[in-house]
Each structure stands twice: as structure tokens, then as C-alpha cells.
Amino acid sequence: MSDRKPPRLEGSEREVLHELWQFQRESLVRKIAGVSEAAARQAIVDSGTSLLWLLKHMERAEALWILRRFGGLDVELPDDTVTPADSVAQACASYQASWSRIDSVIDDARSLDESCQDVGNESPVNLRWVLMHLLEETARHAGHADILRELIDGQTGR
Numbered sequence: 191m192s193d194r195k196p197p198r199l200e201g202s203e204r205e206v207l208h209e210l211w212q213f214q215r216e217s218l219v220r221k222i223a224g225v226s227e228a229a230a231r232q233a234i235v236d237s238g239t240s241l242l243w244l245l246k247h248m249e250r251a252e253a254l255w256i257l258r259r260f261g262g263l264d265v266e267l268p269d270d271t272v273t274p275a276d277s278v279a280q281a282c283a284s285y286q287a288s289w290s291r292i293d294s295v296i297d298d299a300r301s302l303d304e305s306c307q308d309v310g311n312e313s314p315v316n317l318r319w320v321l322m323h324l325l326e327e328t329a330r331h332a333g334h335a336d337i338l339r340e341l342i343d344g345q346t347g348r
Contacts, residue, residue, distance in 0.1 A: 194220075204302055207321045208293070214328040215289065218248060219282050221335035221345075229342045230278045241338055244331045245281040246270040251327060252292050255306075255320050261295045262307030296321070 194217070199209055222230060222241045230242040247270040257263045268284070302318035309315060315323075339345045 203318070204296075204321075207302075207318075207325060208296070211321065211325040211328060212289075214325060214332050215248075215285075218244065218328060218332040218335055219286065221332060221339050222278060223282060224345075225278060225339065225342065227278060230281075231272060232338075232342065234338065234341055239334060239338070240272060241335055241342075242272045242276055242278065242281055243270060244335050244338075245285050246272065246276070248328060248331055249281075249285045249288050252288060252324060255324055256292045256295050259306045259308055260299075260304075260317055260320055263295075 194213075199206060201209070222245055225241060231240050233240045233243075246268065250268045250270040253265060253267050257265045258267065268288075296317070299317050302316060302321070304317050306315055306317075306320065336346065
């Protein structure tokens with residue numbers, strides 16, 4: 191796997207945040223693509239984290255933060271539990287397919303200053319915070335995937 195550099199671009203705050211986040215999304219998928227089903231399920235660290243769980247977790251996190259908390263939509267959240275029926279191809283496809291719905295909610299927002307509709311008992315946050323949070327969470331988990339993949343088969347790179 192070759193190492194890819196994040197995009198460098200000038201644009202609006204929304205455009206730059208989205209492009210950097212999209213790069214991290216795609217990096218996570220690239221880290222998992224091509225790994226065997228058994229390796230994708232392998233929890234080789236004490237936390238129990240696996241490559242397959244990371245994909246499922248990020249799909250859930252994006253739906254939670256963008257669709258439910260920001261958009262106020264009454265949607266069923268994807269389950270991030272790894273089941274025997276899960277496959278790498280299905281998890282990658284499902285995560286990638288969710289991006290268009292997530293992105294359309296963001297695109298429809300008037301401003302990054304718009305507040306989330308529902309954050310429960312937590313402090314209020316706006317779309318800017320949510321995008322930055324998802325960028326850092328995706329990057330963090332892509333880094334986890336990088337380490338797991340290197341431990342599994344020596345593959346490195348973004």
C-alpha cells in the first residue's frame with residue numbers, strides 16, 4: 191500500500207474540513223481493503239479493537255452525530271457489533287454508501303454555526319464542532335487501523 195498525502199487546498203472552511211475528513215474516511219477503507227475476513231475480525235490488542243469493528247463504528251458515529259444529533263432525524267443507528275454475518279466487503283460498502291446521506295445533511299446546513307438539534311444532557315455544539323470531532327475521530331481510528339494492519343500483515347501507508 192502506498193502512502194498518500196492529505197489534500198492541500200484553499201477553499202471555504204466547510205470545503206477544507208470536508209476534504210480532510212473525506213481523505214481520512216478513504217484512508218480507513220484503504221487500510222481494511224484486501225485483508226482476509228479472519229484478519230479483519232482479529233482483535234490483536236487488549237482493547238478488543240478489530241479492523242471490521244472500526245469500519246462499523248465509524249458508520250455508526252457519523253450517523254449518530256450528523257443524522258440524529260445535528261439533523262434531528264429519527265433514524266435507526268447502524269449496529270457496530272461485529273457478527274458472524276459481517277464481511278469486509280459488506281462493511282466497506284455500507285460505510286461508503288452512508289457517506290452520501292451524511293454529506294447531504296451537511297450540505298443542506300446554512301452555516302457551520304448551526305447548533306445540533308439533540309445532544310442529550312451534554313453541552314450544546316454546532317456543526318463546526320461536529321465536523322472537527324468526526325475528522326479527529328476518523329483520523330484516530332484510521333491510525334488504529336494502520337497499526338492493526340501492520341501487525342497483521344506488515345502493510346503500511348495511508
